[in-house]
Amino acid sequence: MTDDIDEARDWRGEEIDCAGCAHHGLSSAGGCRLKHACVHDRYARRIDRFFNSNPGLANSYIAHVHFEVRAIAAKHASLFLLPRLLDDPDETVRWNAARRLPKRLVLRLRNDAHREVRIRIVSLLDDAELMPMMTDEDYYVRLVVARRVAPSLLPLMIDDKEAEVRRVVAQRIPRDWLLRMTNDPDAGVRLAVAQRLTSDLLSRLRDDPDWRVRYEVASRIAVGEIAELAFDSDGLVQDMARSRATGRQERLGEFPA
Known part of the structure; x- marks a missing residue:
């Protein structure tokens, strides 16, 4: 839905005729423009531009047959008219009304x-x-x-x-x-x-069936509780556990640095 589409058709697929439009007079002031800002166009962006330029016309379109028009008009229409749109058959219309209404x-x-x-x-x-x-x-x-x-x-x-x-x-x-x-x-x-x-509670997951959980445990559990993980069935868990255990032993001077 971009302005690269070189057509001007309404929601029924029919060509738009500006000459018969009630808003034809707005074009001279820049309030509407074919293929750019038009309430009758089937492209939402063009409808949105129309109401951005002419918010005062939104009240007249909240009951329009095309849901895109109703939904975009709901962004600009009077708050007093929006409650009825909470029962609109289209979800986009209901949401656009809801976002502007009091929570109650x-x-x-x-x-x-x-x-x-x-x-x-x-x-x-x-x-x-x-x-x-x-x-x-x-x-x-x-x-x-x-x-x-x-x-x-x-x-x-x-x-x-x-x-x-x-x-x-x-x-x-x-x-x-x-x-x-x-x-x-x-x-x-x-x-x-x-x-x-916390590391002092990780022992509860030391025997978890999933290696990813055991790896997390091996990476953070207190080193004094890591011994059995050094023989874990998963190589990555083993490596993590042994690396941490070795580091502890080196710090304690049990192995040469």
């Missing part, structure tokens, strides 16, 4: 039928308002909630059914809760936990 009016969009609306609504809400969305049916909605909500509320999402959500939880949850996640069925989640655990 848009809370019901937490249950919008379209996931994209629910995802975007997350950015408008505070912690208490986001809590009902922690159990949204769409994993990506829950993922966005996990990224935004206060860490103190993330214990409520420890058992989310989607590993990607739990990984975000492990990366942000208060450290006091990390031990609850050391037995997570997903290795990526356990790795995120290992990366945040």
Whole structure:
């Protein structure tokens, strides 16, 4: 959708005739221009330019048959007219209305039928308002909630059914809760936990089935607890453990430097 497209057609695919347009008089003042700024054009960028130049006309277009026109008009129309657009059949229109309205009016969009609306609504809400969305049916909605909500509320999402959500939880949850996640069925989640655990607690993951977790343990666990990892089944884990153990012995003078 760029201005390189050398055509001027409306949303039905018909050629635009400026002579019959109610806004024809705006062209002389630069308020509209064919193939550049036109409310009838099927390209959103050109519609957007039209309303940027003529925001006062937006109220007349919030009920237009073409959803692109309604959606872009919603960016400029009177706030008093926007609540009705929360029931618009198109999700883009609903979102553009919601982003300008008070939160008390848009809370019901937490249950919008379209996931994209629910995802975007997350950015408008505070912690208490986001809590009902922690159990949204769409994993990506829950993922966005996990990224935004206060860490103190993330214990409520420890058992989310989607590993990607739990990984975000492990990366942000208060450290006091990390031990609850050391037995997570997903290795990526356990790795995120290992990366945040203090060295004195890493021994809980020393026998983890995933070599990446054991490698993280070998790289940070107290050297006095590293001995068995020097014989790990994975070569990289072995090398890390032996390198750290050797370094400790050299510092203690047990081996020549």
